[in-house]
Amino acid sequence: xxxxxxxxxxxxxxxxxxxxxxGIDLSVRAGTATALLGRNGAGKSTTMRVLAxxxxxxxxxxxxxGHDIRSETIxxxxxxxxxxxVGGLVPRATPWEHLQLAARLRRLPEGWEVRARxxxxxxxxxxxxxxxxxxxxxxMARRMSVVLAALHEPSVLLLDEPFDGVDPLGVEAxxxxxxDARSRGAAVxxxxxxxxxxxxxxxxxxxxxxxxxxxxxxxxxxxxxxGAGAYRALLD
Amino acid sequence: MRQVPVPTVPSSTxxxxxxxxxxxxxxxxxxxxVAALVxxxxxxLRGRSRRRAxxxxxxxxxxxxxxxxxPALLPGALGSPRADQVLALLPGAYLGVLVISLVSxxxxxxxxxxxxxxxxxxxxxxxxxxxxxxxxxxxxNLAWLLQAWLVLGATAYVVGPTPGLLLAQPLLLLWLCCxxxxxxAVAWVAEWLRRGRRGAWSVKAIVLVVAAVxxxxxxxxxxxxxxERAPTAAVSEATVAxxxxxxxxxxxxxxxxxxxxxAALVFGGWMCARAARLPARAEQRVESSPQSPRAxxxxxxxxxxxxxxxxxxxxxPLRRGLGVLVVLPGLxxxxxxxAWDMLTIMPGLVASGGALLFGVNAWCLDGRGALWRDSLxxxxxxxxxxxxxxxxxxxxxxxxxxxxxxxxxxxAPTAAQLAAVLCTAVVMCLQVVATSLRWSVRxxxxxxxxxxxxxxxxxxxxxxxxxxxxxxTTLVALLFTVTSSAGHWQWSLLVAAPFLARSARKLVRTxxxxxxxxxxxxxxSTVAS
Numbered sequence: 001x002x003x004x005x006x007x008x009x010x011x012x013x014x015x016x017x018x019x020x021x022x023g024i025d026l027s028v029r030a031g032t033a034t035a036l037l038g039r040n041g042a043g044k045s046t047t048m049r050v051l052a053x054x055x056x057x058x059x060x061x062x063x064x065x066g067h068d069i070r071s072e073t074i075x076x077x078x079x080x081x082x083x084x085x086v087g088g089l090v091p092r093a094t095p096w097e098h099l100q101l102a103a104r105l106r107r108l109p110e111g112w113e114v115r116a117r118x119x120x121x122x123x124x125x126x127x128x129x130x131x132x133x134x135x136x137x138x139x140m141a142r143r144m145s146v147v148l149a150a151l152h153e154p155s156v157l158l159l160d161e162p163f164d165g166v167d168p169l170g171v172e173a174x175x176x177x178x179x180d181a182r183s184r185g186a187a188v189x190x191x192x193x194x195x196x197x198x199x200x201x202x203x204x205x206x207x208x209x210x211x212x213x214x215x216x217x218x219x220x221x222x223x224x225x226x227g228a229g230a231y232r233a234l235l236d
Numbered sequence: 237m238r239q240v241p242v243p244t245v246p247s248s249t250x251x252x253x254x255x256x257x258x259x260x261x262x263x264x265x266x267x268x269x270v271a272a273l274v275x276x277x278x279x280x281l282r283g284r285s286r287r288r289a290x291x292x293x294x295x296x297x298x299x300x301x302x303x304x305x306x307p308a309l310l311p312g313a314l315g316s317p318r319a320d321q322v323l324a325l326l327p328g329a330y331l332g333v334l335v336i337s338l339v340s341x342x343x344x345x346x347x348x349x350x351x352x353x354x355x356x357x358x359x360x361x362x363x364x365x366x367x368x369x370x371x372x373x374x375x376x377n378l379a380w381l382l383q384a385w386l387v388l389g390a391t392a393y394v395v396g397p398t399p400g401l402l403l404a405q406p407l408l409l410l411w412l413c414c415x416x417x418x419x420x421a422v423a424w425v426a427e428w429l430r431r432g433r434r435g436a437w438s439v440k441a442i443v444l445v446v447a448a449v450x451x452x453x454x455x456x457x458x459x460x461x462x463x464e465r466a467p468t469a470a471v472s473e474a475t476v477a478x479x480x481x482x483x484x485x486x487x488x489x490x491x492x493x494x495x496x497x498x499a500a501l502v503f504g505g506w507m508c509a510r511a512a513r514l515p516a517r518a519e520q521r522v523e524s525s526p527q528s529p530r531a532x533x534x535x536x537x538x539x540x541x542x543x544x545x546x547x548x549x550x551x552x553p554l555r556r557g558l559g560v561l562v563v564l565p566g567l568x569x570x571x572x573x574x575a576w577d578m579l580t581i582m583p584g585l586v587a588s589g590g591a592l593l594f595g596v597n598a599w600c601l602d603g604r605g606a607l608w609r610d611s612l613x614x615x616x617x618x619x620x621x622x623x624x625x626x627x628x629x630x631x632x633x634x635x636x637x638x639x640x641x642x643x644x645x646x647x648a649p650t651a652a653q654l655a656a657v658l659c660t661a662v663v664m665c666l667q668v669v670a671t672s673l674r675w676s677v678r679x680x681x682x683x684x685x686x687x688x689x690x691x692x693x694x695x696x697x698x699x700x701x702x703x704x705x706x707x708x709t710t711l712v713a714l715l716f717t718v719t720s721s722a723g724h725w726q727w728s729l730l731v732a733a734p735f736l737a738r739s740a741r742k743l744v745r746t747x748x749x750x751x752x753x754x755x756x757x758x759x760x761s762t763v764a765s
Contacts, residue, residue: 052611054760056753073753077613084611086764087604091686092550093543094527098605104532104539105612132550133605134686135523148608 003066005030005156005187006051010060013046020046022211023060028156028204033178033188035198035219038208039235044191045085047208048160051189052082065155078106081154085161085191088145091134095125095144098133099151106152119147122173138165143173150177157181157188163197175201195231199223207234259502266364266505273350273361273369292696296381303385304405307393314396323394323476329387330468333412336383337374337419343560345553345688346427346511347420348373348695353687363509367424368501370508374416376695378702384412391475400479407475407490411468414497421504424511431514447567454571518552519686536614540622543609547601548630553688554594561589562634566641576653577720579642583661584709586638587631587668588702595627595672596701597692599763600683606760616751624669624743631665652728656720659732663716664709667735670742671708675701677750680762 004027013021021043028034036044049055050062053073062069065079089098099116102108120126123143133141146162162174178201181188192198198205199219207215215234222231281289312318341347347370351361361369374380387408395404430439453459471489478486527550533539548554565585574582594601602609609619639657643649649657681693691698712735719727749755 049607049757049761052607054607054610055757070753074613074615077611080611082608082611084604084607084764086607088608089603090543090547090601090605090609091603091684092522092601093546093605094529096529097527097543097546098608100532101539101543102612105536105614130526130529132523132527132546134603135520145608 002029004028005065006189007063008047008051008060009062011047011050011057011062012059013043013050013055014058019211021050024208024211024213026206026213026216028187028189030155030185030187031182032204033182033190033202035202035205035222036189036191036208037193037195037198037205037222037231041210042208043211044208045160048082048085048158048189048191051076051156052080052084052158053077054082054084079154080156080158081149081152082158083142083145083149083160083162085164087141088148089133089136089141092132094130094132095120095147096129098144098148102148102151108152112151115153116147116151119150119177122176123147124169124173139167139170142166143170146174146177150181153181153184153186155186157186159189160191161193162190163192163194171197178202195222195228199227207231209235262362262364263501263505266362266368269361269365270350270368270372273365274372277351288700289696292700296699299381299385300388304388304392305401307389308395308397308401310393313393314398319394319396322390323472324464326387326390326394326472326476327466327469328463329383329390330411330415330472331463331466332383333380333387333415334419334468336377336379337416338422339419339560339564340377340380341370341374341420341423342426343557343688344370344423346370346424346508347689348376348691349687349689352684352690354684363512364505366512367420367505367508370689371417371420371501371504373695374420376699378699378706380416381699387412391472394476395479398479400481403486404475404479407471407478407486407493410490410493410497411471411475414493414500417497417500417504421500421507424504424507428507428511428514431511431517433517436518447563450567450571454573459571516552522550522552536618537622540614540619541626544601544622544626548594548626551685553685553690556688557593558590558630558634561586561593562637563641565589566638569638569642570645573645574642576643576646576649576657577717579639579646579657580660580713580716580720581710582638582642583635583657583664584668584705584713586634587664588705588709590627590631590634591668591672591705592692592698592702594685594692595631595669596675596698597679597681597683597763598623598627598673598676599680599759600685600692602760602763603684604764606764610756610760616756617747620673620747620750624673627669627672628665631669632661635661635665651725652722653720655725655728656716659719659728660713660716663712663732663735663739666739666743667708667712668705670739670746671705674742674746677746677755677759680759682763682765 006026006028008024008026011021011024012019024043024047026034036047038044046055050057050069051064053069053076057069064076067075067079069076103112103116117126120129123146125140125144125147128136128140133144136144142162142164143166146159149157149159157178159174159178163171166174178188178190188202190198190201199222202219205217205219205222206213221227307313347367349356350369350373351359375384388405391404391408392401395401426439429435432438453462471493474485474489533542565582569579569582599606639661679693679697683690683692685692693701715731716728719731750759
């Protein structure tokens with residue numbers, strides 16, 4: 001079996017007196033998608049932020065594509081595409097300007113515009129490409145965040161609440177992005193409250209509670225009525 | 237079984253609460269709501285912030301009491317030629333309260349919010365409550381506080397240590413309330429006009445007409461006679477006369493000011509409601525109009541600078557604030573016929589104003605995009621350098637326009653004067669940018685600067701920031717006022733060097749702090765929250 005692309009061991013994150021993550025172990029292999037599930041405050045978004053290189057871990061080992069998150073943060077950022085849980089867009093820049101900034105800093109080769117336009121069209125944002133994002137609805141902002149995460153075809157795609165407030169067409173486009181990423185061998189992590197969508201998008205699921213992982217199981221076991229009951233039981 | 241009345245939503249044909257109630261009842265209700273909002277805001281302060289806020293308010297109260305009393309004990313108070321000179325200046329100083337209230341509230345889109353728009357959404361905050369809340373916030377502004385302390389002190393000096401001071405100051409306090417309420421009411425009218433069709437142009441036209449009238453008044457040398465005939469002359473006369481035993485005039489003014497204050501409160505509330513019903517067209521236009529796409533940036537630095545610039549120049553409130561900041565001090569210098577050695581005061585004033593618009597919380601320009609921006613593969617020091625450059629260019633632009641306006645009537649400068657003014661401008665811009673970025677990194681706040689009514693930091697913190705900036709920049713300006721009178725221009729360069737070195741050191745240190753992952757995580761998580 002191949003080495004995990006995302007390898008987390010004993011991750012702890014503390015904000016002052018608050019322990020947001022209390023020792024999470026997880027690994028995601030190339031070409032697979034893993035769902036992070038759990039209640040509010042379980043540590044899902046904090047874990048995603050650590051993997052994106054935005055928040056440093058207080059303790060533990062975090063390796064992304066073989067790079068240590070502490071010492072090779074820039075390399076990790078190059079390898080990942082991150083859709084944050086809140087907003088994720090600079091309010092007075094346009095989607096196209098976001099894409100230009102990302103393309104420049106991620107050293108995308110000439111011709112990136114073709115994929116960018118294609119993604120904007122797939123997410124029904126082509127008509128809003130040159131409007132400032134401050135006027136976007138919540139759903140539009142979410143869709144744009146997924147576009148930004150997927151633009152450079154990252155080795156690790158981190159989607160935090162990508163379906164939140166998104167219409168069915170946007171959900172479909174996001175599912176396609178996840179499927180595309182998996183098919184080209186990327187590792188995908190999706191954090192969401194929407195269990196059924198997580199089951200549809202991912203192979204595996206990890207349930208977090210109070211900053212720790214309480215279960216790691218095939219996503220399919222979370223499906224349907226029985227899955228809902230099992231998930232509910234893990235939350236208490 | 238006992239019948240319990242169940243509260244229900246009124247039907248569409250039923251007249252709902254406020255419109256049925258009298259103005260008085262509505263005002264009472266709004267006053268209660270304002271008290272609840274103040275309590276809510278105060279409850280949000282915890283630990284060190286709460287202690288700082290308490291100390292800050294105590295200091296403001298103590299200075300106010302001292303300003304209203306201490307000058308009466310100074311030598312020369314009451315009856316001296318100097319006291320008479322101060323008496324002649326009182327109408328202008330009283331008028332200053334009105335002007336500052338009007339400009340502050342006008343630049344803030346009607347007045348500062350007691351509770352940010354985003355946070356107030358779940359609560360049924362009425363327009364009257366919003367208006368009264370903005371009035372409560374009005375004194376939390378260093379310019380207003382300084383003017384208030386100035387008029388309190390000047391009045392105490394004129395009246396002297398007599399029992400009459402106990403009559404004069406309450407009437408003056410009533411004028412402070414009245415002037416603030418009047419300024420606020422006019423600001424709501426301006427906001428209502430601005431939100432109308434072609435509103436932005438109407439307001440610009442009015443500002444131009446006012447500027448032209450002001451230029452005419454200044455040009456014809458009739459500023460002083462006009463100020464002496466201002467309605468505030470009656471207020472200052474009644475204040476001083478009351479203190480000297482003219483009870484009748486004092487009482488009449490008390491009634492007039494009380495009536496005017498009440499009228500301004502009611503009218504302001506009404507105008508606030510009318511303005512609130514209109515869409516913020518200028519902001520909506522920016523958010524819904526397409527921007528011209530530009531070529532791909534040539535370098536990482538250019539890409540970062542471009543995004544940072546968009547955060548400032550595409551923000552309607554920031555553009556408006558910068559406009560006020562550029563034009564007002566320049567016109568003030570022009571009207572005051574400032575000489576070159578006094579122009580050294582201007583750069584500090586303008587740069588501090590720019591910092592207080594957004595610079596003291598510079599990372600909040602990224603808003604909720606801060607997390608995404610920080611996930612991009614770029615060195616944190618380059619991001620920091622881009623922010624420094626963008627802040628510096630804004631400050632430099634504003635300072636340059638002000639100095640050009642101010643120099644029109646200042647005549648030809650000597651080499652020493654020119655060097656002093658230029659050195660002050662460079663020193664101030666760098667000093668203010670270095671200080672602002674240090675505060676931005678150390679104390680970030682989640683603020684949505686889409687609203688002109690928002691401040692980059694909580695109001696009391698803003699008072700602290702503006703006090704510290706005013707103190708530091710005034711000291712430096714005074715130094716350069718001295719070097720401008722020196723025989724050699726090289727003195728200014730010599731004085732500027734250590735200040736520039738200090739600011740550069742501060743920037744390097746802050747950049748180092750920003751490069752620490754823990755610090756950056758705290759900043760971006762806070763501004764994006």
